[in-house]
Amino acid sequence: MTRWRLWVPLLLFAGFVGLAGYMLTKPKDEFVESRMVGKELPYFALRPATQDRPGVASADFRSGKPRLLNIFASWCLPCIAEARQLEALAKAGAEIDGIAIRDRPEDVAAFLRRHGNPYRRIGADDLSEVQLAIGSSGVPETFVIDGRGRIAYQHIGDIRAEHVPMLLEKLAEAGS
């Protein structure tokens, strides 16, 4: 083994310590806000992610009634945690469309069978193209879209029970 190679582990480790130290000083609850909030949805038309629901297109959000757009994935653990709250939102009258990120039809179907299906439509976004275009950086995220196709509000992370009334209010605001 040549001499310089013996230093590689130490250098990698120093990199890790630097990164971890930097991340520890950063406040944890910093979310990446979408720059698209307040703007019109970009054009998209996604194929269906499962057999029993149609796909999603940007035109679907111009019906005049505000809707929720939920970004999720079958492989995402917080998405399991928020399934119950989506169910509650749907029961309270919210119309929810979903976009499944980097997923396979059979996995999405299994996820919905297991954790419930509150969605009217589900589009498949295989390369996160639409996700990135609307300014979402992770799963799950939920957008409130007003009846004219404008993004009114962005909720980052899983929806907890306490967020349900807040989202319903945002929906009502977007409709007025």
Next chain:
Amino acid sequence: MIAELGLAALWLAAALAALQLVCGALATHAGEGHDLALLTRPAAILQGGLAAFSFAMLVWVFAITDLSVKLVAANSHAMKPLVFKLAGAWGNHEGSMLLWVTVMALAGVLIAAVERRLPERTMQATLAAQGFVALGFYAFLLLSSNPFERLPIPAAEGMGLNPLLQDLGLAFHPPTLYFGYVGLSVAFSFAVGALVTRQVTPEFARAMRPWVLGAWVFLTLGITAGSYWAYYELGWGGWWFWDPVENASLMPWLAATALLHSAGVLAARDALRAWTIMLGVVAFSMSMLGTFLVRSGILTSVHAFAVDPERGSFILALLAIYIGGALLLFALRAGTVSEGERFAVASREGALVVNNVMLSAVLAIVLLGTLYPLLTEAFDVRVSVGPPYFNPVGTIFVAPMLLAMAVGPLLRWRQDSLGRVNREVALVAALILAALVLVSIVGEVSLLPLIGLSLAGGLAVASLLPLGGRTLRRVPLATWGMVAAHFGIAMALFGMASDSAFTKERLAALEPGQSAEAGPWRVTLDRVEPVAGPNWTALQASLSASYKGGEPIVLTPQARSFWAPPQQTTESALATRWNGQLYAVIGQEAGRGRWQIRLWWKPFVTWIWLGGMLVALGGVLALIGRVLADLKRRSVTRRARARRDEARALVAEPAE
């Protein structure tokens, strides 16, 4: 008073760790025969006693639910069953760190009292390193997470323990992993000691190996138990989620597995010296890194631990000092450790090197996947890395490793040719191919499970081949250990592949009297009724499950509500057969007297954990075999020395 006694013992133990460090370091520096060297071993032994005493005091305050102690008030409850009160002592951050240092100190006792094979200077350096590591953890406990802290006013009632953790399996899962981590800390101390004195010898590998083996057995058991716990307690029917906390336990295991095999090469053939040292450092780094990731809350995980950035910084500082220090020492010293014996590619060593490289690659992949979200988050991008990354990328390296694992044990040390074992190799290859073809004809199985099933078949047979042509009674225990462990891996792999290939899932809304089918099972809902336990109430479904029309078995899945703290858990019900498990969960009421019932038929899923246990058993056999062989070797050398002394005395006598 009890808490104060515990705290005092902890301070004293910390002081003794400092003494152990100073004496050991000075003795190492001065060379053989330094007076201070006499203090190192007694300091280590006394330190162990004090740490154990301190831990016993903590268990005591938990047993009597002393609510003036903050930790008890925050984690226990007078109404909790005794066994969970005791388990509560280590089911939290402070208590688990105390358990960690206690086990580490007891390991120190064992080395100080027993290990005499290595040159005394290396031992002094090893004990100094051990004291140094312990000192950091004492400082952590005493300065930032004191388990014996009192409340100014005693609490009226405790907060209770998270109900998910009120489970026997989990009471023993964390200590098991800790034993593993601590065993690796001993291996780390040995590696540092050998590096300081540049005596990386086969004796060093033999002294280190039992600790690595022991640690590896505990890690294997801990991971197996944790996976089974997640499987039946979380009610999702999954057994591995690639969650950061799971990865934190898998990474030390991968490193320990590699270390185990490279230490074997060093012990038998005096090769792979620097590499073994490196792995010794890496294995312990992975344990500490896991602790850091879990405790600092720097990564988001389904395991909600008490998260505290201050503690995170403390562990990171310890990590930087120990691992950074060891890697610096490695960079400075490893160049002067000579390379060791050479060997041909087609040899036992060659196969073990392939195994080591592949294991390290898998380790790197898991590490990268676990840390990647941290890296991207630094650039304000949030990602979640899951099975779509780990499964296929891991398979790329696991598959060749399994092939090396099938062939390696058949090869001879130093130099061999594949031609000598071509019949065995052809047999295994034919088996793997036959399984590939057969499985893909029989059912529609996706690629990864298909590879898994066929490799499992080939490996199962290959792992038994080293026994071929030998008198079974005379096969060494360590070889039995290897065979059992390799066969266990094949079993576990088969279970995993079978679970992902053949699982049948069914979600049904049933009225009492109605039935649903899942695979070969027909399940009838008899009734749903409330039941009560010591600190919970539950809705319990009674299901009659019949396998292929046979005699029905009664299953009782529950949805439990705990009241201290208030939380809901799902208690799945399992019907186990040799060829799989029926997994039943009761969900919510579906309206009009119907209940959601989730059923999974998971063929051969239990083989995952049976395989895991067999792997651990293999480790135990190897450990016993090695220790017995060492004892035998030691008594032989002692007798030889006694005879030599006697002879010398006889020769010397006439001269007087």
